[in-house]
Amino acid sequence: DGGITQSPKYLFRKEGQNVTLSCEQNLNHDAMYWYRQDPGQGLRLIYYSQIVNDFQKGDIAEGYSVSREKKESFPLTVTSAQKNPTAFYLCATALGVAGPYEQYFGPGTRLTVT
């Protein structure tokens, strides 16, 4: 999991602004995931990607968008349409999707929107 970086560690934004969270990996993993973590609710899947230029919605995709232009990168944009964007966001990768394969997590970005 040392091969997954998320930046920044802390992010502060005003309500109504879009914000993009970075996730980069050098593990050569095909699959990448975005989760949101709120206190007492565990991790919930936002989006995932199995291959470059392809991604699918998870359980809570509304108000979020992603892109996968490179294998190493899977940025997440939190749009102004997301009603409660303040949360801890975790990016994860896995070797592939035909697994099951272990998912490795990045260090996370804590987003605060006021």
Place this chain on the structure above:
Amino acid sequence: GENVEQHPSTLSVQEGDSAVIKCTYSDSASNYFPWYKQELGKRPQLIIDIRSNVGEKKDQRIAVTLNKTAKHFSLHITETQPEDSAVYFCAASTGGGNKLTFGTGTQLKVEL
């Protein structure tokens, strides 16, 4: 879709005692069940996992059991130590997209 329930939400044990965390899942097609440990402010890290063709797996002080008929699986930690204090998450995967559905977590506190 898959639904995973986890109990208890908090668990306090004395150092040296055993701790057991239980999860149930809804989708009988689920075939992979990992357990993650998350320390405060840190990333979740895999501590043990089990596949549906296995009933039990052990790794030193940690073990996981799976009952496919009842659709539940459990994490067992023996001889608990203060460094075991953390939040533990169970998860289940049906394999499609390698997606995981997580339980809501158990805050384990090991007291001296």
